[in-house]
Amino acid sequence: MMQAALYALPILFLTIFYLYPLLAILRVSFGASLTEAMEQASAALRAPGFWRVLWFTTWQATVSTLLTVLVGLPLAGVFARFDFPGRGVMAALLTVPFVMPTVVVAPAFLALIGRNGLLNVWLQRLLHLDAPPIQLEQTIWLILLVHVFYNVAIVIRTVGGFWSTLPPTLAEAAAALGASPRRRFWTVTAPLLAPSLVAASLLVFLFCFTSFGVILILGGLRFATLEVEIYRQAVSYFNLPMAAFLSIVQLFFTFTVMALYTRVQARLSRTLRLRRRAFARRPASWRQWAVVGLALAATFIGVLSPLVALAVRSFTLGDGGPTLIYYQALGENLRQSAFFAPPITAVRNSLVYALATLAISLPLGVIASYALVQPRSRWAAILDPLLLLPLGTSAVTLGFGYIVAMGPLRASPWLAPVAHSLIALPFVVRTFLPALRALDQRLREAASTLGADPLRRWWTIDAPLLLRALLISAAFAFAISLGEFGATLLIARPDRPTMPLVIYRALSQPGLMNYGQALAMSTILMVSTALSILLIERFRLPQGEEF
């Protein structure tokens, strides 16, 4: 009875704060009757721009995915095959883009290769140029580049993780049977990697398809994905039916991709279960060392250079000397400033929201995991798909759903942490559940036969063994809440902005001071997120290569 009440909690939460808002969007989109629905849909389909937005969303996601695979695959190979000093650092570095908020990464790339970016300033000074040589701002190239930055870790982790469990004897057997290195790759390695590559590509496609912050900040008015268009229709034009219709189109696409991904993933984990060993070896020749060195250097430069540029620019006045003025300005409420309160209060808001997110998502995630781990239970049958759906639902859609569904609750300061929790919940479960599954049932049985009652058994066996997984889950939830942008933009109260909102507002205001404040706030957010990542890496489970 007690158990049932507990297991009902996550289901209740997901029903109220996920399914209900989604239904509200459906209602807004399709109106009261079928004829009204048809009319609204056909009007939306004829609206100028709809097909343009859909086309842009699709092709940029496709190209981003291809580029990401192109960059990620060789790195995955190095990671899977070689054991070298710095491997752990490289793994940790690759977590960075995955967790860094868009409102940090987008300004970071501007600070590195924007018109007044560090690289342009240096090149101009070095080559005595009048104009900045790198002209990527407001181009599709910058967007694609940032998408690659974000998602390359997914390819490396998914494909590399799988690759490292392929026994090297397979390729050796092929060699002994007369296959040259190239044929070995194409006849043995590549076909075996294909499912994991498809899974990774689908995930990357999904993330790029629903890209929001990157496009909004770097794309200006020229580029809009469905996600950005939903936001504009809902907030700028207040065209709720159109926003709802776009949300549904997007949901259709994301759910389709999610469904495909789940199927491929299920097949992957089945084959993976057979062998859990990793087979990385030391590089054996100078050529292999060179490849490893190159990969290490590329990772270091690729991941760190934008982030370092961001920090450097936040301490630099224009193209002059070092300064703290931007950080000082964060504490003041300037008259001409766009903020209602000193921007620094956003740090406090963000921290409060993040702690609230922890308080909500961790207990729910742990309870949900225990429900899911029961074999063949009704709870698992309900929770499993229910937890998957939010992963395929974009943040803006969710925020929009809250706007149309929550009525008087819309102004509640609790809405933001609730949305953050909903976004964090699947991640918490996905981190905690494998650890829970891996916990040997016989340990609990042994404790029972030694006289531990259920509560003591949980406290002496489960709790200490699952602590690491819990800490990692907590760090993920914390980082997700700190950096959440899309949903927060729609539902946070203007007088209680979070760090990402302050950054976005400052970026969209003209003037050096606003830009500098955005960089300063971005740097603060970057450091807070980095601390969470550090915690994650510190407590990563011993079989750390599994990603």
Next chain:
Amino acid sequence: MLEVRTIHKRFAPDKEVLQGVSLTVEPQEILCLLGPSGCGKSTLLRIIAGLERADQGRVLLNGSDITETPAHRRNVGLMFQDYALFPHLNVAENIAYGLRMHGAPASERRRRVEEMLALVNLEGYAHRSVDDLSGGEQQRVALARTLAPNPTLLLLDEPVANLDRLLREELLEALRRILKRLHVTTIFVTHDQEEAFALADRIAVMRAGRLEQVDAPAPLYRRPANTFVAAFLGFRNLLPILEWRDVHAVCTPIGTFELPERDAAHPAVGARLLIPPDAAVLDSAPSSAAHVPLVGRVVAATFRGSVFRLQVAPEGSKEDSVLYFEFRTRGRERLPVQGEPVRLWLDTAQMCVVKEA
């Protein structure tokens, strides 16, 4: 056929896994590399296959130096301990893989696959997925795949180690039958002396990167070159030699033994007297003069089916010096029990002196 000359291999500065190994394999011979795990036998096999580079030394196949030839141009077949069957290919595709790499046309590949399936008794398995096969079936597919391209030399790395005992014996016999029928020169690696005896024409015993002894199974068993080989072959009665009376009389803690002339090894320091477990007769005194009596007490008796084993503490010796003997069960009404005094006759003709390893 195959000649391996003074191979050295180091994995780390202080870890030399092969310390100058030289070996010759005759055409159509089945040679076994026998040794404990970590002795370097698998590394030697991988060097012969071309999957590992030797730091020094040469590998010659049919007279030509293949030391620098990459694995895929050697036509040396290697069967892995975990079989390394390609999980994305079915049985027939696995077997045909090597033929495909050698550019055989489709019709020939089909014919050869059928031939190989018949050879390993897996007719009708062509389109099965390799994941659905039992361990023994996987082993046979791996063998068929390795043999399909007609390798000049066949290398088997612990070919039956992953199988249970009953299956192991059955597959060993099948393996020997197939190898002898095809006249294929073979080197195989194992840590199990019974496997080595069952399959090999000659056995090379390895220890810590060196070859200790290379011999046919029977001479190897009869006269192990040193105490390491003897211990590895399972001999447990290795008595320290306290003193040499003359060229062929040795003093041991349990008495002095007069050895037949052929066993008169030189008086090496640290040498030991080997008494095989089956070198004793229980109950009645044999007529042969080579038998000497031994009186003792049974420490333990275990029934092993057709034989039974006794641990005997010789009279007057210390508690911990125990000898191990094996007798036939047949024709015996009751077995000796623990604590019972026994009188044995040891056959000095079967004893030999082994050098210290």
